[in-house]
Amino acid sequence: MTWLGPDEGVSVRSREVWVYLALAYALLVVALLAALLLGQVISQTWVFAGLAALWLPWMHWLYPRRRTHQAVAIVHYVGILALGGALVATSVAFTLFLSIGYPLAGVLFPKRAIMIGVAATAITTVVAQSDPNGQGFGQIDLITALLGLSVPLLFVGWQVGLESERRRKANQRLQAALAENAGLHAQLVAQAREAGVLDERQRLAREIHDTIAQDLVALIGQVRAAEGARDDVEQWRRHADQIAVLAGRALTEARRSVRALQPESLDGAHLPDALADLAGRWSEGTGITPDFDVTGAPRRLVAGVEVTIFRVAQEALSNIAKHAKAERVGVTLDYLDDTVLLDVRDDGTGFDDSAAACSAGFGLDTMRQRARGVGGSLTIESSPGQGTAVALAVPAIPADPADPDTLLEER
Numbered sequence: 516m517t518w519l520g521p522d523e524g525v526s527v528r529s530r531e532v533w534v535y536l537a538l539a540y541a542l543l544v545v546a547l548l549a550a551l552l553l554g555q556v557i558s559q560t561w562v563f564a565g566l567a568a569l570w571l572p573w574m575h576w577l578y579p580r581r582r583t584h585q586a587v588a589i590v591h592y593v594g595i596l597a598l599g600g601a602l603v604a605t606s607v608a609f610t611l612f613l614s615i616g617y618p619l620a621g622v623l624f625p626k627r628a629i630m631i632g633v634a635a636t637a638i639t640t641v642v643a644q645s646d647p648n649g650q651g652f653g654q655i656d657l658i659t660a661l662l663g664l665s666v667p668l669l670f671v672g673w674q675v676g677l678e679s680e681r682r683r684k685a686n687q688r689l690q691a692a693l694a695e696n697a698g699l700h701a702q703l704v705a706q707a708r709e710a711g712v713l714d715e716r717q718r719l720a721r722e723i724h725d726t727i728a729q730d731l732v733a734l735i736g737q738v739r740a741a742e743g744a745r746d747d748v749e750q751w752r753r754h755a756d757q758i759a760v761l762a763g764r765a766l767t768e769a770r771r772s773v774r775a776l777q778p779e780s781l782d783g784a785h786l787p788d789a790l791a792d793l794a795g796r797w798s799e800g801t802g803i804t805p806d807f808d809v810t811g812a813p814r815r816l817v818a819g820v821e822v823t824i825f826r827v828a829q830e831a832l833s834n835i836a837k838h839a840k841a842e843r844v845g846v847t848l849d850y851l852d853d854t855v856l857l858d859v860r861d862d863g864t865g866f867d868d869s870a871a872a873c874s875a876g877f878g879l880d881t882m883r884q885r886a887r888g889v890g891g892s893l894t895i896e897s898s899p900g901q902g903t904a905v906a907l908a909v910p911a912i913p914a915d916p917a918d919p920d921t922l923l924e925e926r
Contacts, residue, residue: 532575532578532579533575535618535619536575538615538618539574539595539615540571542612542615543564543567543568543571545611545612546602546608546610546611547560547564547608547609549608549611550605550606550608550609553606553607553608555605556605557605563601563605567595567602567612570591570594571595577591581622581623581624582625585624591623592620592624592632595615595616596616596639599613599639600639600642601643603639603643607644610640610644613639613640613643614636614640616632616633616635616639617632617633617636620632620633620635717884720881724878724881727765727768729830729833730761730765730768731761732837733800734758734765736800736836737754737757737800738754740754741754741755741758757799757800785815786813786821787813787848789825790807790824790825790828791807793825793828793829793832794807794832794846797832797836803841803842803843805832805845805846806843806844806845806846807845807846807847808845808846808847808848809847809848809850810848810849810850811849811850811851813848814850814911814913815913815914816855816911816912816913816914817913817914819889820855820889820910820911820912823885823909824848824909826881826885827857827859827882827885827893827907828846828857830878830881830882831882831905832844832846833878834878834903835859835861835903838863838864839861839864839865839902839903840863840864841861841863842862843861844861844862845858845859845860845861846858850911851911852911853911854909854910854911855908855909855911856907856908857905857906858905858906858907859904859905860902860903860904860905861902861903862902863903864899865898865899865900865901865902866897866899866903867897882907886907886908886909889910889912890909890910891907891908891909891910892908893905893906893907893908894907
């Protein structure tokens with residue numbers, strides 16, 4: 516806070532108002548002593564001085580509320596001018612006390628009204644010394660008139676200079692902030708670029724793992740099976756045909772992953788149909804026919820959610836084929852009001868899920884990352900000899916926000 520008033524936005528503290536009260540009382544006492552020395556003290560002087568001393572303390576209550584109680588501030592200010600003018604009428608020495616009106620105008624009123632308060636103080640100072648018999652301003656003391664004009668001008672000049680200094684400092688702070696923001700912006704752009712590159716790498720890694728790697732694993736299995744069936748021409752040919760299918764699909768998925776497209780099974784197909792096709796192809800490669808069920812009201816979801824569900828199902832079935840040695844497998848897709856659930860379970864060998872959480876492979880991490888990427892969650896429950904259950908829960912975000920309840924059958 517400056518001596519003339521607080522900066523905009525600065526909270527008012529109780530000690531600030533005592534500066535103005537102390538100044539007002541000091542001017543009142545000095546003016547009264549000067550009037551005594553000049554022999555200009557009469558009975559009315561003591562009355563007006565006492566009223567002024569009683570009127571000033573109201574500033575303590577008003578000061579912190581001056582912006583919300585403008586009418587009360589005006590009344591208080593007018594009261595000070597009236598009492599000061601009455602005292603000046605008894606002695607010219609009280610122009611010292613009346614000058615308190617200049618700084619008070621700067622703190623009690625908004626900027627657009629400061630000049631009104633300054634002018635009112637100057638006019639009161641001059642008028643209070645005019646001849647009571649109506650002789651006009653010709654009876655005003657020359658020195659008093661000069662002071663009445665020069666003090667307001669000095670005050671206004673001080674205020675203008677103070678405001679100019681505030682704006683200069685504000686501009687310097689703004690320029691410094693702009694320079695700092697420019698540096699931060701450049702840093703954020705670089706970080707965003709690095710994050711984008713890393714995210715793209717992770718996306719390609721997930722796509723390759725979920726598509727090409729899975730097909731290559733299945734292809735290797737078919738090659739080994741074909742080597743063991745050299746004496747059975749029909750069985751060997753069946754394995755050879757399956758090898759050709761897996762190799763062609765891996766090549767197609769490699770091209771599609773580079774182009775960042777969704778899985779081929781979802782192109783032009785609904786998610787339940789794509790999962791049914793996935794289960795059928797998985798059954799051909801493993802000889803196990805999974806139980807596939809769809810519950811609830813199927814509906815079209817945004818591509819990111821459907822791709823996540825499909826990839827998690829694909830990874831879970833691949834893990835069953837590689838590790839579980841299961842005889843029964845179940846896949847359930849459940850559409851709820853605002854959530855879609857995918858459950859993949861088997862009766863295979865299982866594993867210690869607590870130990871797996873500490874040493875999770877790339878497949879499990881990929882499934883969890885995909886679930887988190889669409890705001891979902893993945894839960895894996897397993898124990899040795901008790902099989903495994905993979906549960907995915909993702910938000911049911913409709914592909915058409917304007918028509919979220921339209922069922923697939925209706926389309």
